[in-house]
Amino acid sequence: MARPRKRKDCSSAAAAWRERELLDKKLVDAGVVILRTTGCSHFHQGACSMCGYNIESSDDIKPEDIKKQFDTAVATLGDLQFLKVYTSGSFLDQREVPRDVANHILQHCKKMRWKLLFESRPEFVTDARLDEVKEIHEDLEIALGLESANDRVLAYSINKGFTAADYVRAAETIERHGAAIRTYVLLKPPFLTEAEAVKDAVATIRFAAKRSAAVSLNPVNVQRGTLVEKLWRNWAYRPPWLWSVLDVLKSTKGDCVRLICDPTGGGSERGAHNCGECDGVILDSIRAFSISQDVGKLGSPDCKCKETWKTIMDVEGFVSGGTVDLQRFFRPQRT
Helix, strand or coil, rough: CCCCCCCCCCCCEEEEEEEEEEEECEEEEEEECCCCCCCCCCCCCCCCCCCCCCHCCCCCCHHHHHHHHHHHHHHCCCCCEEEEEEEECCCCCCCCCCHHHHHHHHHHHHCCCCCEEEEHHHHHHHHHHHHHHHHCCCEEEEEEEECCCHHHHHHHHHCCCCCCCHHHHHHHHHHHHHCCEEEEEEEECCCCCCHHHHHHHHHHHHHCCCCCCCCEEECCCCCCCHHHHHHHHCCCCCCCCCHHHHHHHHHHHHHCEEEEECCCCCCCCCCCCCCCCCHHHHHHHHHHHHHHHHHHHHCCCCHHHHHHHHHHHHHHHHHHCCCCCCCHCCCCCCC
């Protein structure tokens, strides 16, 4: 008999923690709050191929629950200069974050004099909505998940539900209202080879850098219940190599005001990883680079797995059927 699913605590945030963040070229204390909501609107219309964040959403969550989540979470964070508020979808989507809830969060941040970062899909970024938001709190950074500047990748690899032109329209709207833009770029959506993924991420960062105060490179991690997980379990997908992450960062640092990366699940089988021996050194160097913006801090240890990565970059496109986790064939056989 299957166990009954445990009911989510609708009045508790999914997570909250403190971290360090650059603000006006200074390292400051930042807070992160991940709110449970009724879910991303796009999730209810098909969902992105790699996104499993709606696991924390629930139809039972009411507006007063979200307010309580926020108030309880920020009370644990202490003194801050910067607050990042994430949901499973869009802060500006009033079906997910009702206007009075959003206003409650904005008013608190204004009172505390915190810079606020939140995410939104382009369709919810309008002049009317930003007029309302900016009337309450001026100090904003709005994150847009562009992922790829290639419309074919957006449609057939990610199922993003919008085009690069939609991103540009939203970015221009944010610029008109004087808010900063942070753009998310995905490294290695499904159905791209490792080499194709690197090329796409580099092109997308250069595309987004024209409008962004910061660009965040997000290597795919295999999240539960997603198309990516199904492919991964069937040897049809491998998360990106950390060598690929380094390649993209080194190739594009000169194009961005600020380029950041913090690979979720880095070093694990579900996250960006190499052979295991060099992963920790590279991940530490990526974090150091993201804070300092000094490309010299990006590590490149002497590890034999780099030759395997180079070989896969060269030959993966010739494999019949497209993307396969070729690294499995390079691993030594256990006896």
